[in-house]
Amino acid sequence: xxxxxxxxxxxxxxxxxxRVAVDRLNIRIAEGDIYGFLGTNGSGKTTTIRMITGxxxxxxxxxxxxxxxxxxxxxxAISLVGAIVENPAFYGYLSAYDNLxxxxxxxxxxxxxxxxxxxxxxxxxxxAKDKVASFSLGMKQRLGIAGALLNxxxxxxxxxxxxxxxxxxxxxxxxxxxxxxxxxxxxxxxSSHLLHDVEQICNKAAVIRKGKLIAEGxxxxxxxxxxxxxxxxxxFFDITEGDGRL
Amino acid sequence: xxxxxxxxxxxxxxxxxxxxxxxxxxAVEISAVFQYEWDASGFTDTGPNGQSFPLLILHxxxxxxxIFVAILAADSIAEEYRSGTxxxxxxxxxxxxxxxxxKIVSMFTVMMVLLIFLVFSSYVVGTIAFGWGDRxxxxxxxxxxxxxxxxxxxxxxxxxxxxxxxxxxxxFVALVTSNPGASIGTALVLIVLSPLLEGISQLEHLFIGYQxxxxxxxxLHDPAAHNLLGGLTVILTYLSVSYTGxxxxxxxKDILT
Numbered sequence: 070x071x072x073x074x075x076x077x078x079x080x081x082x083x084x085x086x087x088r089v090a091v092d093r094l095n096i097r098i099a100e101g102d103i104y105g106f107l108g109t110n111g112s113g114k115t116t117t118i119r120m121i122t123g124x125x126x127x128x129x130x131x132x133x134x135x136x137x138x139x140x141x142x143x144x145x146a147i148s149l150v151g152a153i154v155e156n157p158a159f160y161g162y163l164s165a166y167d168n169l170x171x172x173x174x175x176x177x178x179x180x181x182x183x184x185x186x187x188x189x190x191x192x193x194x195x196x197a198k199d200k201v202a203s204f205s206l207g208m209k210q211r212l213g214i215a216g217a218l219l220n221x222x223x224x225x226x227x228x229x230x231x232x233x234x235x236x237x238x239x240x241x242x243x244x245x246x247x248x249x250x251x252x253x254x255x256x257x258x259x260s261s262h263l264l265h266d267v268e269q270i271c272n273k274a275a276v277i278r279k280g281k282l283i284a285e286g287x288x289x290x291x292x293x294x295x296x297x298x299x300x301x302x303x304x305f306f307d308i309t310e311g312d313g314r315l
Numbered sequence: 316x317x318x319x320x321x322x323x324x325x326x327x328x329x330x331x332x333x334x335x336x337x338x339x340x341x342a343v344e345i346s347a348v349f350q351y352e353w354d355a356s357g358f359t360d361t362g363p364n365g366q367s368f369p370l371l372i373l374h375x376x377x378x379x380x381x382i383f384v385a386i387l388a389a390d391s392i393a394e395e396y397r398s399g400t401x402x403x404x405x406x407x408x409x410x411x412x413x414x415x416x417x418k419i420v421s422m423f424t425v426m427m428v429l430l431i432f433l434v435f436s437s438y439v440v441g442t443i444a445f446g447w448g449d450r451x452x453x454x455x456x457x458x459x460x461x462x463x464x465x466x467x468x469x470x471x472x473x474x475x476x477x478x479x480x481x482x483x484x485x486x487f488v489a490l491v492t493s494n495p496g497a498s499i500g501t502a503l504v505l506i507v508l509s510p511l512l513e514g515i516s517q518l519e520h521l522f523i524g525y526q527x528x529x530x531x532x533x534x535l536h537d538p539a540a541h542n543l544l545g546g547l548t549v550i551l552t553y554l555s556v557s558y559t560g561x562x563x564x565x566x567x568k569d570i571l572t
Contacts, residue, residue: 122406124570144408152406155572158399162330171325174318175407216403 105267157213161202207238364448368441385502
């Protein structure tokens with residue numbers, strides 16, 4: 070994996086009322102990493118991702134993407150990112166092609182040809198003219214990834230990308246992620262509570278609990294850090310003291 | 316910025332809502348043809364004709380455009396927030412302020428389209444129903460065709476500021492509440508509240524609902540310049556306060572859906 074730091078999060082903190090959702094979080098993702106971001110429901114994964122993408126303003130801390138400061142150089146920083154935050158959202162009354170064409174308009178140099186390309190990558194070329202309202206969740210997720218690829222990002226952020234998908238849909242999304250990382254050198258930040266998936270496709274992982282980072286590192290090292298080699302599931306239960314609801 | 320405006324307008328013009336509203340507008344005009352005698356009471360003494368019909372429609376239905384503007388404003392902010400599509404736009408390299416401006420320009424454009432549609436459709440419906448006629452008649456006053464068109468244009472132009480201010484208020488409410496129902500509900504309350512305050516003559520002109528109903532028709536009823544300026548001051552105050560509030564809200568708003 071590359072050594073160039075692509076995403077650097079330092080001291081990120083967010084409170085909602087008296088509840089600390091994210092507490093002084095530090096993350097570093099290098100070029101080429103597929104980084105699994107693990108935690109139970111409500112642990113602060115989505116809030117962290119929303120802060121990394123500028124949707125939520127942090128109370129403290131900073132985010133740098135490709136060296137650009139997210140707060141003061143938002144456009145430069147976010148240009149390097151493609152993201153699906155929680156569920157992929159689309160205009161149901163428009164076709165898949167029109168949805169992507171509409172989004173392409175918001176980037177300075179995304180062409181119509183690129184729209185065709187990302188539809189092809191996501192395996193949706195044949196359904197490009199169909200209205201998104203008629204799509205299954207799996208197809209919407211694939212269209213979300215197509216949208217995230219539009220601006221040829223260096224980093225793709227996926228929040229629970231396999232949520233609600235059937236086993237075949239999950240398999241397709243995981244294969245697509247591995248393929249994009251290998252063929253296009255895209256880094257991924259993937260939040261999930263599906264430990265087996267993360268173990269299969271990620272080279273690095275972090276575990277967040279009650280807003281705090283409690284473990285981070287190479288997946289292989291994390292699993293080998295005990296007396297004997299564990300699965301990621303065993304590791305997760307060990308460090309969350311059995312509180313890791315799945 | 317032009318790409319963002321295109322982004323916003325593309326969505327509006329691809330929805331059925333706008334065209335449904337245009338159809339309802341035509342239905343209202345056809346209904347007015349059948350109720351003309353009742354509606355025209357006190358409006359024209361010379362009998363109906365196509366030239367006068369747009370003035371009658373605009374005069375009797377000034378809140379029609381406002382209701383659509385409220386729906387559009389609530390849709391473009393609160394409904395997009397709820398469905399997650401607002402978040403999608405904010406993940407692109409655009410500023411939140413530019414997005415707000417694009418939504419305002421889009422709202423203004425659609426309002427103008429609807430006003431122009433209202434004029435043309437009511438000319439057509441009125442002429443088919445009553446014939447073109449040789450004069451534009453308003454009350455006891457008879458205008459030539461060109462004077463009638465000029466009067467209509469004045470009324471159309473004066474419809475813009477209160478409708479824009481009204482839409483801006485709804486955008487602000489939508490940004491605060493993130494709730495389409497609450498935004499449209501507030502708009503309806505503002506409209507419904509206005510006639511209830513008609514008895515309080517010292518205060519009624521301070522309400523946006525009153526200005527929506529009265530301001531466009533000042534050239535018809537009250538040509539005094541001070542009333543025009545007074546109304547304009549009230550409207551601009553609403554516009555600037557709700558715009559400033561909207562800018563502050565969109566800058567600091569956390570997108571949680």
